[in-house]
Amino acid sequence: MSDVIEYTKKKLPANWNKTGIVLFALGLILVILSFMTDVSRSSFNAVVFLTFLTSIGLGSLFWIATEYLSGAVWSTPFRRVAEFLASLLIILPLAALPSYFNLHDVFHWTHLEVVKGDAYLSAKQPYLNVPFFTIRTIAFFLIWIIFYFYITRNSLKQDTTKDQNLTKKNLRWSAIFIPIFALTITFFSIDWLMSLEPHWFSTIFGVYYFAGTALASMAAITYLVVKLNEKGYFVEGLVSDHYYSFGALLFGFLNFWAYIAFSQFLLIWYANLPEETLWFLQKWEGNWLYFSILLIIIHFVVPYFALLSQPAKMDPKRLKFMSLWILFAHYFDLYWISMPTYSEFAFMPGWIELGFIILTIGVIILVFNWKANKENLVPIGDPKLKRGIKFRL
Amino acid sequence: MSEKILYSYTALFDTPNQIIKAAKKVKEEGYTKYDVNTPYPIHGMDAAMELKPSLLPYVALVVGLTAAISMIIFLWWQNTIDYPLNIGGKPFFALPAYIPVTFEVTVLSASIATVVAMLFFVFKFPNNVHPLHDTDYMKRVSVDKYGISIQAEDPLFEAEKVKSLFNSLGASSITPIYYSDELVNFKPKILEPKFISFLIILFIVVSGATYITLNKLLFLPPYSWMMVQDKVIAQKTSDFFGGGSGMLTPVKGTVARGFLPYKFDKKPELAAKELVNPLMPVKKNIELGKTKFNIYCSPCHGYHAEGKSRLRGQFPIPPSLHSDKVRNWSDGRIYHVITEGQNVMPSYAHQLSRQERWAIVLYIRALQRSLNAKESDLQ
Numbered sequence: 048m049s050d051v052i053e054y055t056k057k058k059l060p061a062n063w064n065k066t067g068i069v070l071f072a073l074g075l076i077l078v079i080l081s082f083m084t085d086v087s088r089s090s091f092n093a094v095v096f097l098t099f100l101t102s103i104g105l106g107s108l109f110w111i112a113t114e115y116l117s118g119a120v121w122s123t124p125f126r127r128v129a130e131f132l133a134s135l136l137i138i139l140p141l142a143a144l145p146s147y148f149n150l151h152d153v154f155h156w157t158h159l160e161v162v163k164g165d166a167y168l169s170a171k172q173p174y175l176n177v178p179f180f181t182i183r184t185i186a187f188f189l190i191w192i193i194f195y196f197y198i199t200r201n202s203l204k205q206d207t208t209k210d211q212n213l214t215k216k217n218l219r220w221s222a223i224f225i226p227i228f229a230l231t232i233t234f235f236s237i238d239w240l241m242s243l244e245p246h247w248f249s250t251i252f253g254v255y256y257f258a259g260t261a262l263a264s265m266a267a268i269t270y271l272v273v274k275l276n277e278k279g280y281f282v283e284g285l286v287s288d289h290y291y292s293f294g295a296l297l298f299g300f301l302n303f304w305a306y307i308a309f310s311q312f313l314l315i316w317y318a319n320l321p322e323e324t325l326w327f328l329q330k331w332e333g334n335w336l337y338f339s340i341l342l343i344i345i346h347f348v349v350p351y352f353a354l355l356s357q358p359a360k361m362d363p364k365r366l367k368f369m370s371l372w373i374l375f376a377h378y379f380d381l382y383w384i385s386m387p388t389y390s391e392f393a394f395m396p397g398w399i400e401l402g403f404i405i406l407t408i409g410v411i412i413l414v415f416n417w418k419a420n421k422e423n424l425v426p427i428g429d430p431k432l433k434r435g436i437k438f439r440l
Numbered sequence: 441m442s443e444k445i446l447y448s449y450t451a452l453f454d455t456p457n458q459i460i461k462a463a464k465k466v467k468e469e470g471y472t473k474y475d476v477n478t479p480y481p482i483h484g485m486d487a488a489m490e491l492k493p494s495l496l497p498y499v500a501l502v503v504g505l506t507a508a509i510s511m512i513i514f515l516w517w518q519n520t521i522d523y524p525l526n527i528g529g530k531p532f533f534a535l536p537a538y539i540p541v542t543f544e545v546t547v548l549s550a551s552i553a554t555v556v557a558m559l560f561f562v563f564k565f566p567n568n569v570h571p572l573h574d575t576d577y578m579k580r581v582s583v584d585k586y587g588i589s590i591q592a593e594d595p596l597f598e599a600e601k602v603k604s605l606f607n608s609l610g611a612s613s614i615t616p617i618y619y620s621d622e623l624v625n626f627k628p629k630i631l632e633p634k635f636i637s638f639l640i641i642l643f644i645v646v647s648g649a650t651y652i653t654l655n656k657l658l659f660l661p662p663y664s665w666m667m668v669q670d671k672v673i674a675q676k677t678s679d680f681f682g683g684g685s686g687m688l689t690p691v692k693g694t695v696a697r698g699f700l701p702y703k704f705d706k707k708p709e710l711a712a713k714e715l716v717n718p719l720m721p722v723k724k725n726i727e728l729g730k731t732k733f734n735i736y737c738s739p740c741h742g743y744h745a746e747g748k749s750r751l752r753g754q755f756p757i758p759p760s761l762h763s764d765k766v767r768n769w770s771d772g773r774i775y776h777v778i779t780e781g782q783n784v785m786p787s788y789a790h791q792l793s794r795q796e797r798w799a800i801v802l803y804i805r806a807l808q809r810s811l812n813a814k815e816s817d818l819q
Contacts, residue, residue, distance in 0.1 A: 288483075309539065316536050319528065355501075357493060439484035 052436070054282055054427045059275075064416050071409030077402025082145070085399065090149035091389040092403040095381045097142045098239055098256075099263075099407055102377060104135030106264025108195055109228055112221035115198075115214070121292050123435035124281050125272045126426055130199045131418035132267055136191045138414065143184060150177065155388075156245040167246050167322075175242055183238060187231045194224045205428035214430060232257055240381070243388045247326040251311045258307045262300040263377035266370035269293045271415065273363050273370075280424050281436075287361040288440045294360025297373065301354070305347040329387045334394050342383050346376040378404065444618040447571035448474075449602045450589040451611035452580055456482050459586035462609045463488040466588060469605065473591040477572070477581040499557040504550035511542045524752070566628040571619050589617065702789070708776050715772025719798045721805070729803030732796045736788060745807045756784050761804055762811050774801050 081089045107129040114122045114129075122129075150157050155168075156175040162168040168175070198220050201213045233253030241252045249255075272293070276285045315323045330339045350369055359365050386394065426432060453459045456478070463476050467490055476485060519525070520532045530537070559565040572578050572589065581587040590602050599616075606614050629635060659667065672678055678686035695701065704711035719725045734743065742748030745761035760766075766774070778797045781787040792800070809817070 309536075313536050313539070317528075357497070439487065 052282055052425075052427060052432060054423065054425055056423055057280060059416055059419050060278070063412060064420075067409055067412035067416050069409075070405050071413050074402055074404075074406025074409045077398065078145075078406050081399040081402050086149055087152040088389060088399055089403075090146050090152045091385055092399060093142075093146035093149075094153060094239060094243070094385050095378065096403050096407055097139070097146060098236075098381050098385075099378050100135050100142050100410065101139060101235065102256075102260040102263045102381075103267050103411060104133050104139065104195075104264075105191060105228070105232060106260040107132040107268065108136065108191065108198070108224070109261060110264060110268065111198060112224045112228070115218045115221040116225065118431075120431045120434040121289055121438040123429050123431040124285060124289075124425060125268070125276075126202070126429075127419075127422065127424050128271050128275070129264075129268050130202060131415050131422075132264065132271070132411070133195050133199065134418050135411065135414050136188070136195045138410065139191070140185075140188050142410075143188075147181075147184075150180075154242060154245070156242060171245065175245060180238060183234060187235050190227060190231055194220065194227075198224070202426055202429075203422060205426060206423050207428065209428040211430050213428075229253075229257075232260065240384050243385050244326055244329075246322060249311055249315070249323070249326070251307060251314075255304075255307050255311055258300065258304040259377050259380055262297070262304055263374055265293070265296050265300060266373035266377070267411070269297060270367055270370040270374070273367050275424070277363065282425055283436050285436075286439075288438055290361045290363060290366060291357070291440060293366055294354055297366075297370065298351075298354040298360065301347060301350050301373070305351075308346075329391060330383065333391065335383075335387050335391075338383050342376075342380060345372075346380055350376070378407070446592045446599075447617045447619050448589040448591040449599065449606070449614065449616050450572075450575075450577045450587055451606035451609070451614045452577065452585040452587050453610070454585065454612055456586060458610060459588065460484055460488045462588050462606075462611075465605070465609060466590065470596055471590055471594050473594040473597075475589055477578070477587045477589070479582060479584065479586075482586075496554050496557060496562075500550040500554045503553035504546045507549035508542050508546040511545045512538060515541065566630040569620075571617055574620075575615075575617055577615060577617065585612070698793070700794075702779060704776060705780070708773060708780075711776040712770045712773035715770075715775055717771040717775070717798050717801060719795065719802060721802050725799050726802050726806055728796065729799035729801070729806075732792060733800050733803050736791060737800065740785075744810075745804060758785065762808055767808050767812065771798075771801050771805070774804060 078089070081092070110122070111126060111129050111133065113119070114126060146153055154175075156162060156171065157177055162172055173179075198217055201217045201220070204210070205213045233256075236253050236256035240256060241248065272281075272285070273290070275281065312327065315327060329335065350373055353365065353369050353372075354360055382396075382400070429435075451462070453462060459476060459478060460482065463485065466474050467488070476489065478485070515538045516533055519534070524532045526532075527534075577587055577589070588606075590597060603614055672680070672686035674686075676686070677684040680686065681688055690696065704715070733745075737745070739751060740749050740755060740758050741761060742750075747758055747760040749755065749757045775797055777785070778792065778800060779787060779789050788797070
């Protein structure tokens with residue numbers, strides 16, 4: 048391989064930054080207004096906001112680690128997109144603040160007088176108490192940021208030094224990261240989503256959140272890569288063989304999510320124990336019934352058939368549309384998990400929800416834009432890059 | 441064997457890059473009947489040969505969807521119409537429970553259908569010969585070479601032109617392939633008497649061996665210990681008492697304890713007249729009657745003897761026990777029906793002891809009284 052890859056750094060389209068700022072400002076105003084009108088409801092939305100950003104950021108770091116561990120070459124040309132998205136991890140502590148300041152509104156187990164009279168909650172108290180909760184959350188953020196920092200720093204260094212040992216170093220970091228990732232994401236989901244309903248427990252819940260995380264972050268990566276590739280940001284460009292791999296991963300994780308979600312439901316439905324069924328019963332009453340049915344359709348049925356055939360997995364238009372769809376489905380999923388605790392019966396989303404969605408989009412665009420304009424969009428020093436660009440099925 | 445018929449010209453190449461270039465070039469020249477053989481799948485070959493996507497996915501889709509839908513319909517029919525069973529209080533049509541089964545059946549039928557379609561439509565089963573089989577060309581491309589073969593059937597085929605094309609692409613060797621005798625005179629061998637009889641013998645041997653293994657070999661001594669026991673086996677000779685019989689007949693004129701013969705066989709009128717309830721109508725006896733009534737009688741007669749059967753019409757519904765006829769029966773008459781049965785009602789003499797039968801009579805009386813209370817009961 049004699050030829051060197053020629054890469055000249057291009058700025059992202061200027062309107063991206065503008066869109067990001069407008070959405071962020073609009074979202075922020077709406078969120079502040081909503082905190083002024085309805086603190087409790089806004090805090091629940093803030094939990095969805097936090098867990099969604101975690102999904103995208105942490106999921107992207109997971110895909111980066113997976114690339115190093117599996118020695119994949121097809122994903123090398125656009126690995127930077129995942130790295131930029133992973134930088135959402137840095138702002139997670141900020142994103143956690145709005146709900147953290149209103150823990151009392153969100154988490155039933157923070158009410159000590161209730162815990163005292165409740166056998167279940169007092170048994171769980173050694174784990175579910177505010178100081179330990181705070182320590183855990185900070186520890187998770189720290190661990191993720193450390194891994195993010197080292198892995199992306201090595202990757203960036205490679206751009207100038209072209210040192211192949213850095214790939215090996217990152218391989219080691221990834222190998223350590225994966226088991227820690229499995230544990231931290233499980234406990235994070237237990238802390239922030241499962242303990243919303245502190246009487247309820249499901250041993251598969253961590254996997255359920257992971258399935259959504261991997262799917263949503265892959266969808267975010269897919270959307271950005273396809274969009275940037277159409278504007279010619281990836282040197283020689285990615286082809287349908289790369290697209291097919293995106294489509295296949297999205298399709299695979301859609302099925303994985305459905306499999307896990309159904310496994311969780313089936314066992315609880317079969318055993319029919321009151322302490323387990325309450326979580327699903329809540330979501331099968333009032334307006335939540337329509338949300339639950341919609342979730343099955345939005346998160347599984349429609350994308351399943353939309354991505355089933357081989358040509359559909361390679362079609363850039365279809366991929367862009369479906370990845371946005373899946374991102375929305377994941378937000379909807381998290382919303383469906385958390386909100387029934389806030390309001391058990393007749394409930395309709397309103398402008399408060401819209402504000403949080405706008406803020407989420409704005410934050411993701413701004414963070415991505417900031418990183419993408421600062422650093423190379425292609426890891427030009429990576430030894431796998433050449434093979435990645437020439438990747439054919 | 442008269443004259444050899446040319447099947448194709450083949451060329452071997454040394455590197456995957458060469459074979460991709462060759463495939464592209466052959467395609468560009470306009471050949472349609474050609475194929476590439478390589479030791480492993482090569483990335484980018486589909487594009488180089490401009491292959492159309494296979495039709496097999498559609499077979500999988502159609503068969504899979506059909507299987508899924510018919511499985512759901514079958515489960516619905518089985519669980520709500522044909523044999524409704526109450527399982528754990530779930531509804532008869534319990535969709536979540538059907539999904540794993542439906543999923544398995546879908547995957548299984550789709551994959552089997554795809555394999556069968558591949559065998560028959562792609563591999564042309566039962567044809568199992570191909571001109572390229574057992575040639576040196578095929579041996580080389582199974583190990584370390586990359587080969588391409590252009591068939592003589594191709595409308596553009598001219599031996600010299602093909603050879604020069606291969607040469608210009610840098611082929612390391614070029615060989616013609618001829619049809620073998622076997623292929624020219626090909627007849628499917630699947631219906632040959634020899635093959636059929638082989639299948640039949642195979643079937644007999646395998647099923648016989650399975651039977652012998654599962655039923656005989658597994659119980660050879662010392663593993664026969666569960667079958668050799670010191671006990672009387674019904675309908676088998678026994679040496680214990682002598683005379684070969686496993687049991688002795690009772691001495692004449694005696695009866696076993698608790699097995700007094702019933703004197704009023706087929707004589708309901710006599711039973712009604714002569715039998716008297718030996719139990720007192722006290723709480724203990726009535727509660728025993730209630731328990732036994734709810735177990736044995738209520739499935740057909742209903743919990744309150746009103747004739748409200750729980751058997752979903754799978755057994756004729758008996759009349760109410762609150763009718764004037766039954767109310768005017770004596771205790772002995774009711775006892776007789778429980779003991780001997782009546783119409784389609786079978787005898788309960790084996791399930792219920794005498795005392796229990798009399799207790800049920802007491803409970804039935806209590807139920808009857810509850811609908812026809814006397815003036816004195818109200819005080």
